[in-house]
Amino acid sequence: MYDVVVIGAGVVGCAIARQLSKYKIRVAVLEAKVDVAMGASRANSAIVHAGYDCKPGTNMARVNVAGNAMYDEWCRDLCVPLKRVGSLVAAFSEEEMEQVKKLRDYGEKNGVPGLAILTREEALDKQPGLSPEVVGALWAPTGAITCPYEMTIACAENAHDNGVEFYFDFLAEKITTLRDAVEVESDKNVLFRSRYVVNAAGVHADEISRLMGDDSFTISGRKGEYILLDREASGFVQRVVFQAPGPLGKGVLVSPTVDGNAFIGPTAVDDSGKEDTSVTQAGVDALKRAGVRSMPQVPANRPITAFAGIRAIPSTGDFILGQSKANPRLIQAAGICSPGLSSAPAIAVETVESLRRAGLNLVERGDFNPVRKKEKPFRAMTQEERAAAVEKDPRYGRVICRCETVTEAEIAAAIERTLGKATLDGVKRRTRAGMGRCQGGFCAPRVMELIEKYGGIPMEKITKNGGASKMIVGRTRQEEK
Amino acid sequence: MDRKVDVAVIGGGPAGLAAALKAHEAGARQVLVMERDSYPGGILQQCIHNGFGLHYFGEELTGPEYAQRFVDQVEHTDGIEVMLDTMVLSVSPDRVVTAVGKAGLITVQAGAVVLAMGCRERTRGALGIAGTRPAGVYTAGCAQRLVNMEGMMPGRRVVVLGSGDIGLIMARRMVWEGAKVEMVCELMPYSSGLNRNIVQCLEDNGIPLYFNTTVVEIHGQERVEGVTVAEVDPATRAPKMETARFVPCDTLLLSVGLIPENELTKGTGADMDPVTSGAVVDAARQTTAEGIFACGNVLHVHDLVDNVSREAAIAGENAAKYALGKLNKAETVRVMAQGGVRYVVPQRLVKGEGKAELYFRVGAAFKPARLTISCAERVLVSKKKLVMTPGEMEKAEIDLSQVDGDVTVRVEEG
Numbered sequence: 001m002y003d004v005v006v007i008g009a010g011v012v013g014c015a016i017a018r019q020l021s022k023y024k025i026r027v028a029v030l031e032a033k034v035d036v037a038m039g040a041s042r043a044n045s046a047i048v049h050a051g052y053d054c055k056p057g058t059n060m061a062r063v064n065v066a067g068n069a070m071y072d073e074w075c076r077d078l079c080v081p082l083k084r085v086g087s088l089v090a091a092f093s094e095e096e097m098e099q100v101k102k103l104r105d106y107g108e109k110n111g112v113p114g115l116a117i118l119t120r121e122e123a124l125d126k127q128p129g130l131s132p133e134v135v136g137a138l139w140a141p142t143g144a145i146t147c148p149y150e151m152t153i154a155c156a157e158n159a160h161d162n163g164v165e166f167y168f169d170f171l172a173e174k175i176t177t178l179r180d181a182v183e184v185e186s187d188k189n190v191l192f193r194s195r196y197v198v199n200a201a202g203v204h205a206d207e208i209s210r211l212m213g214d215d216s217f218t219i220s221g222r223k224g225e226y227i228l229l230d231r232e233a234s235g236f237v238q239r240v241v242f243q244a245p246g247p248l249g250k251g252v253l254v255s256p257t258v259d260g261n262a263f264i265g266p267t268a269v270d271d272s273g274k275e276d277t278s279v280t281q282a283g284v285d286a287l288k289r290a291g292v293r294s295m296p297q298v299p300a301n302r303p304i305t306a307f308a309g310i311r312a313i314p315s316t317g318d319f320i321l322g323q324s325k326a327n328p329r330l331i332q333a334a335g336i337c338s339p340g341l342s343s344a345p346a347i348a349v350e351t352v353e354s355l356r357r358a359g360l361n362l363v364e365r366g367d368f369n370p371v372r373k374k375e376k377p378f379r380a381m382t383q384e385e386r387a388a389a390v391e392k393d394p395r396y397g398r399v400i401c402r403c404e405t406v407t408e409a410e411i412a413a414a415i416e417r418t419l420g421k422a423t424l425d426g427v428k429r430r431t432r433a434g435m436g437r438c439q440g441g442f443c444a445p446r447v448m449e450l451i452e453k454y455g456g457i458p459m460e461k462i463t464k465n466g467g468a469s470k471m472i473v474g475r476t477r478q479e480e481k
Numbered sequence: 482m483d484r485k486v487d488v489a490v491i492g493g494g495p496a497g498l499a500a501a502l503k504a505h506e507a508g509a510r511q512v513l514v515m516e517r518d519s520y521p522g523g524i525l526q527q528c529i530h531n532g533f534g535l536h537y538f539g540e541e542l543t544g545p546e547y548a549q550r551f552v553d554q555v556e557h558t559d560g561i562e563v564m565l566d567t568m569v570l571s572v573s574p575d576r577v578v579t580a581v582g583k584a585g586l587i588t589v590q591a592g593a594v595v596l597a598m599g600c601r602e603r604t605r606g607a608l609g610i611a612g613t614r615p616a617g618v619y620t621a622g623c624a625q626r627l628v629n630m631e632g633m634m635p636g637r638r639v640v641v642l643g644s645g646d647i648g649l650i651m652a653r654r655m656v657w658e659g660a661k662v663e664m665v666c667e668l669m670p671y672s673s674g675l676n677r678n679i680v681q682c683l684e685d686n687g688i689p690l691y692f693n694t695t696v697v698e699i700h701g702q703e704r705v706e707g708v709t710v711a712e713v714d715p716a717t718r719a720p721k722m723e724t725a726r727f728v729p730c731d732t733l734l735l736s737v738g739l740i741p742e743n744e745l746t747k748g749t750g751a752d753m754d755p756v757t758s759g760a761v762v763d764a765a766r767q768t769t770a771e772g773i774f775a776c777g778n779v780l781h782v783h784d785l786v787d788n789v790s791r792e793a794a795i796a797g798e799n800a801a802k803y804a805l806g807k808l809n810k811a812e813t814v815r816v817m818a819q820g821g822v823r824y825v826v827p828q829r830l831v832k833g834e835g836k837a838e839l840y841f842r843v844g845a846a847f848k849p850a851r852l853t854i855s856c857a858e859r860v861l862v863s864k865k866k867l868v869m870t871p872g873e874m875e876k877a878e879i880d881l882s883q884v885d886g887d888v889t890v891r892v893e894e895g
Contacts, residue, residue, distance in 0.1 A: 228606075275702065278613040305606030307614065383579065387586040397583040399517060399568035424616075437740075439604040441620040445627050459633060464616035469703040471616055472633040473731070476658050479632030 002026045002194035003360060005184055007172055007208050010041040011148060011344045012333050013200035014155035019348035021162035023362045028192060029164060030184065032171040034466025035420040037152035039202040040340065042429065043277065043309025045266060046148050046257060047240055049339040050087060050140035052107025052115060059319040061110040064339045067346035068142055074345050078154035079374040080146060081258040087143025087240035088127055090134045090294060096244035100138045114141040127239045129297050143240050147258050148341050149429045158372035160419055168420035175211040182329045196355055198331045203274040203312040205334035214326035219335055221274040221310040224266025225283035230437060233302035234262035241294050252290035254298060259432065264291035264298065277308045304437060311337040321347065322354045331355055375413065379405040400450065401443040403436020411447060415454040422455035424448065425465045486511040487804040489578045489591035491569050491745060494523020495786050496777025496793040497597035498551035503797030505560045508805055513589060514563040515580050521563055522548030523599055525786065527629045530650055536787035547786060574750045576772055592804030593772045595796050596746055600778040603738040612699030621647040621736040628654055636732025640708050641665040642696045644672035648736020653682035663728055666694040666710055668718060671846045673872045675784060695720060696733065705731050739782045749773050756824040757781040763813050763829040764837045765799035766792065774800045781826050784874045814887050821847055821892040832884055839877050843892050846870045852877060853891045856884050
């Protein structure tokens with residue numbers, strides 16, 4: 001019998017799991033896919049929003065501003081990169097300037113610190129290369145960039161270190177609410193019994209909610225496409241640059257990443273379905289136009305990849321948080337679209353409080369360790385550190401991914417740390433092997449060998465991303481003989 | 482500084498090995514080759530088809546056989562050391578090479594450096610093909626490694642995009658391994674591969690090649706389920722969506738161009754050629770960073786390894802001369818591509834005696850082609866060729882005593 005099962009191992013589910021791991025309770029996280037961060041948490045803008053664009057008084061406004069303020073401590077403890085680069089919302093006309101001022105008013109009501117309306121010159125001073133057509137901008141110094149999948153992985157590992165259990169390939173198909181517990185059953189007939197269920201199932205949260213008798217909302221997918229630019233061509237942007245928002249979201253932004261690339265995105269394709277992460281030519285073309293509008297010098301012809309993520313858009317227009325009215329054993333963390341990443345730490349804290357109010361007995365454990373350690377990547381080490389690392393572990397001397405300088409030692413550690421099943425994309429997200437210019441052209445076969453060596457998965461069973469995404473289909477004739 | 486050598490060679494592929502041998506022959510006593518892989522020979526080790534060495538050795542060899550000739554010679558040469566599993570992290574303008582290997586971090590002060598890192602393949606992301614991101618999309622070279630070195634089949638029903646040589650060779654290999662190759666699509670109206678490969682790999686195996694055709698979308702959530710191919714407008718290269726059709730397949734192989742891997746070169750401060758994506762060099766293959774030489778596919782993408790070996794010998798010999806203080810600094814003139822010529826290597830020439838070989842590629846097919854090399858008003862070379870195509874590297878020799886200013890290389894129809 002578990003005290004809590006969390007359904008969904010995205011950033012929200014994993015942040016909740018981490019927060020729950022501070023208490024003397026038994027917690028399991030159930031994830032349908034092969035790894036953590038397999039939905040919106042792996043493909044989004046990677047921004048910790050300041051919190052000025054949420055309507056005052058909403059759940060979104062509250063948890064965004066609170067979450068943003070928690071990020072420094074969480075990232076420090078969890079060894080996750082965070083850069084407070086600040087964000088600009090650029091206005092291209094006096095009308096847009098009015099809109100931008102409205103955002104400032106929202107922000108001030110929401111309690112966002114440090115907001116300022118900038119003149120064109122002040123804006124250009126903050127971000128050289130901004131379009132000369134910009135008439136002014138909103139400046140938010142607390143706007144930050146992070147790495148969303150690293151955050152998710154770190155929360156999961158820290159939760160796991162503190163006793164939370166993780167189960168993958170668990171697609172919740174049937175949920176039965178008993179008098180004093182809930183039974184969650186998977187498509188493979190695995191059964192978990194728990195006092196409470198936390199619904200953090202991303203785009204599928206409405207389905208989970210319905211399984212538990214709460215049909216008060218639906219979730220629709222809104223696809224967002226991105227273009228990631230070559231690091232060599234990415235020095236042109238230092239801040240998060242938004243355009244005055246449109247009806248479908250915060251608009252297309254141009255931003256640096258914590259890894260030194262830059263990106264343009266996202267598009268906003270409503271009712272795109274929950275699984276379709278395809279990138280369209282029309283989307284890419286629209287992004288290039290929008291990027292050039294913000295920053296005319298944007299090197300849109302230097303992409304290294306394009307990708308898409310699906311935001312979970314709630315029919316209610318706001319995050320759905322707290323105890324379900326229809327089922328008191330269900331705690332919702334649903335409809336978490338943007339600013340979900342920014343809000344995740346605050347959602348985690350609120351969810352724990354909701355569980356306490358729902359009747360869960362929460363006693364802090366004395367031995368909670370908030371720190372998740374991650375060795376410094378080889379590429380970030382000084383020469384002295386590199387020499388010491390190879391001395392200690394010769395596998396640091398074997399560079400597997402040449403574009404991003406990722407060593408065998410780091411890949412081995414990533415495979416061994418993986419809570420689910422090691423995959424090629426999972427190793428990529430944990431180490432950056434395959435994220436450089438050659439996009440795995442050189443290192444993919446080598447990483448596969450290491451997955452076999454350290455993960456014990458035979459070559460024929462290694463997948464790119466779980467499911468049927470097998471990298472190879474069999475042996476050659478020569479080998480078969 | 483851990484050690485000093487006369488010549489440090491970065492990369493132990495065909496270019497690096499040939500450069501090292503020649504550098505030693507030219508008098509360098511200590512030559513150090515640093516290779517990131519666990520074996521020397523570079524990409525040749527996965528090129529198990531034959532057709533190598535016809536020009537250099539006068540016989541047909543497989544890639545590993547061709548490599549072995551150099552590996553054997555290097556092994557029998559006392560003054561050459563090959564460090565394997567060693568990744569060079571930086572080369573400074575004053576020729577300090579920093580590398581990492583199992584033994585740790587190494588710094589080497591080199592009298593001269595030869596850059597021979599080769600090239601990488603252009604990816605799906607760089608092309609910006611729309612669609613999903615499933616398993617089953619491989620660059621042709623990556624698939625070649627899996628099939629030829631690991632004995633793994635990346636798929637059973639294949640579409641190849643791009644008619645570069647590796648794509649053509651892999652199309653044939655996949656057929657031989659029992660896969661069905663649906664087609665090879667080529668965006669341009671001509672192939673960037675060698676004609677002999679089109680005949681031997683595609684025609685002999687009944688694989689259709691469609692020019693002016695590209696892949697506009699990749700389908701399949703987890704594994705490739707098919708691609709949409711469409712013809713393109715020959716003038717704009719824009720897809721004609723009315724011609725789009727779905728081709729079921731489980732694998733898409735990309736052979737859409739090679740890009741010299743010059744991350745290290747940039748750290749030396751050497752001038753780069755935006756067309757070749759390699760360094761700017763003179764006839765000695767010296768870059769504008771003094772004492773740093775470049776050869777092989779890191780300098781410009783070659784068609785034949787035979788030409789790589791030749792070029793590497795030039796770089797190796799001159800690197801040795803430089804290290805021994807025998808290569809004098811001299812004024813150079815520029816070599817410029819004009820008309821149908823896309824680029825020329827070397828991009829600089831030292832005025833003086835003797836002959837210089839110019840290597841170049843055209844940007845479109847010329848049938849017939851007229852080549853004119855001139856210096857100011859003086860015509861140095863004027864000749865006709867039946868056909869010149871972008872897939873084949875062209876070569877011409879000029880007399881340096883005739884050169885007293887910038888040289889232009891021009892190809893026109895006719």
